[in-house]
Amino acid sequence: MSSTVSLPTRLEKLVGSDRVRASETALQEFAISGRAPLAVLKPRSAEEVAEIVSFAVAENLAVVACGSRSKLELGMPPRGYDLALDMTALRQIAHYDPGDLTVSADAGLPLHELEGVLGAKNQFLPLAVPFFETSTLGGAVASGIDSVLRQQYGTARDFLVGAEFVDGTGKLCKSGGRVVKNVTGYDLHKLLIGTLGTLGVITRLNFRTFPLPELRGAHLSTFTALEPALDFHASLLKSGLPFSNLELFDAEFSALLAAWQNKTGGAPKSLSADGWKVVACFEGSTAVIERIRRELQERSERTKAAHSENIDARSAQSLEASFRGAFHWLGRSAPNVAVLRIVLPRAASGDVAELLSGSQPPLLRSAFALRACGVAYVTLLADEEADAANAILQREVTRLFSQVEENKGSATLLHASPWLRERVGVWSAKRADLQMMQRVKQAFDPHNIFAPGRFVGGI
């Protein structure tokens, strides 16, 4: 790297002194796993992002784009990290056509701000992700983190219709468009989803929007054993009833959820720390809500639920918000926590739950939640950060990784101490298509300046 001493000065020359921060405090604010950048830049426009990236290419500097910095711990810590791009000054809504159900907005726009604008037109974006209150659009998309509404609305891949971004040569590029149906050119905007900023710096995103549901409802059933809870969960999936979310979870998860709910809004009484629970969330007209409630009541009686209750609209909304933020509060529910996201064939998800519900290793508690879309969250909690607890966490995560692999699934460590991530890695196995991914990386970012080492397989 050439003359890093004067780097902030040279950056100031490039974008103006008011856009560059290099104080120790500023740099620490943008640290990833203890590693701080050399400078923080806050570009005002996509063109300025392109200038900065061109500069980074010329000077061989590694760049990490940041939004609200709520999910910077995802993936591996980058091998190089010279410039932090604070994208939060790019926050305009470029186009909003309520009549077309499409919106185009800058990457640094907070989700909740967009929610307000769309809500005024009775619409919304079903990107119901953890850290919703602070997340930016760009961060939510680049992190690829689950939306709690995906059972009904799909993932970002299903409603992202176009994007603008700066590639690794410093050029402002675009893909897709602003219409809801489009097959012109390669689908590069979809490729950006979940890439942790390793392919480009997203500057603008185009989405299709959806009408806000008329009403929401939720229903909670408690079972004394896992098997009937799984049967009930599966029967609901097969019922054809439209659920926005279906969560099955164990007693520990229930206790953590209740604790979080009490902190934020008040948990339903039956959210007790016992048995296995299934929460069904749904939305629609009065007639639809009534129909689903009726069927849930009948089905839970048929499957011999120990307890079953309808949850009122207000509690339903607060419960849904808690599920939305689960990754956030799970990670903070004990001094030493590992949160894994596991995708398995439906039949095998039960096996993992069963395994966890069996003998508990010492010093460790575990919480399990299975979402309708086939994604399970396993949280391992230790009440201390001591070596013994770390060693057990390491063993358990390794064991889960291999078990998931045996079942032809995949596991990702969403949250863990840097110590643990360093030892077990973030992804359960090497990908067979790693070489193809590397070719994509090379095409987008030929100088390897975007968050090097942060992604799968060391990309």
Add this chain to the structure above:
Amino acid sequence: MPRTITDGSPMNPALIRGLKSLLGPANVLSQTEDLLLYEFDGSVEKARPEVIVFPHTTQDVSRIVKLAAKYQVPVVGRGAGTGLSGGALARRGGVMIVFARMNRILEIDVENRRAVVQPGVVNLDITRAVEHAGLYFAPDPSSQKSCTIGGNVAENSGGPHTLAYGLTTNHIAALELVMPDGEIARVGSRHGDAPGYDLCGLFVGSEGTLALVTEITVKLTRKAEAVKTLLAIFDEVGDASRTVVEMTAQGITPAACEMLDGWTLRAVEDYIHAGFPRDSAAVLLIEVEGLREAAESQAGAIAEICNSNRAREVRTARDDRERDLLWKGRRNAFGALGRLAPSNYVLDGVIPRSKLPEALERIHATGKKFGFQIGNIFHAGDGNLHPIVLYDPRDTGQFKRAIAAAEEIIRMCVSLGGSLTGEHGVGMEKNELMTLLFSDADFDLMRRIHDAFNPDSALNPGKIFPLSKGCGEIRVHKSAQSAGTRR
């Protein structure tokens, strides 16, 4: 680095011998009269391959590709040849791999709603194989009785129900591929969501320019509990298009919302007798799906919007027979138009839905300007237009005017904030028009992606990228130089 092919024409007999010994003579066609059958697809383009091969296995495909690479001859994949943008035409000649004999459904997994199929399986046959379990394959191009899933994957095909269920890409979990060097690769994951770049999403819709698809894991969709099909009849086209605008604005997304204008519906009615009133100016065929309660209230709300926009009548199909008849009218419309002129050019453009009334007026004006009656039968709900220009290909002047009218319409779509293609693909039909949407930087990146997988343009050369921009390949094949020009 791009290569220049100078091995001359006709195709190297050694390659043909090699292919015959690989596959057996019954799976290789190289006589002119056979090749002629494969120089067309559903588009107005034409390009002749030099040899046709019919693989039975992935290994066959891999060996064919390796052999073609040895002789530096391009390869293009083809399903049923129903494509509308020239995607399955051999623009640079070479070897055409026809997947018709790789047509087995390999596995059906009802529990996880997945099916594993070979590329030559006909789209509708997937649904037929799984409907006993209450499942179906959602993407439904109008050609679904004949088009194959491999072609659907290549073009990221749509259909009427794309409005609610998305394009092909939303229904593909994993792919097995044969790369231009003959290597076999797998992308995506059966149960979805594996960590890593969304390679599966990249390959779907790449129009055969990155790899050949040899096995597809599709996602299956559960059939809705209730379906209601409405036919709204209008005396003014403007009223029909305003109905669509208002429906969208109110946030009503039906499963499908198709429009046929008066001229088109009369042609359809004469042929299919679907029950479209011959004296109307436009009909909307609208379908809603879901829970009984939801479908009923949505149908009610839609009927109200139709009526407030002066619909003459709103009919509801009373049973499956009536529903099927209405859809038969829609799906066979292009066939019906075939009776009116020797040939027709089906365009594919997209506009923001709110611009529908304006777009239809401008299409009408373009028709007048170039002396054509342009019919419209299209996916109104998502703004995906299909203007149809009837012409006689033997009349060169008329054909040229048809092409010019088409280009004007596509330019109009882009100027309204829309796009070049909603579901047919770019192929060799619109590659020159790509510059309307994309900058040099965009092309550079797309080219780098292309070259990351298909560096010598051995697969499907001459597609997607504008040749006039210097983005095209330097490959020159003497025998193919004349191919690939419009008729």
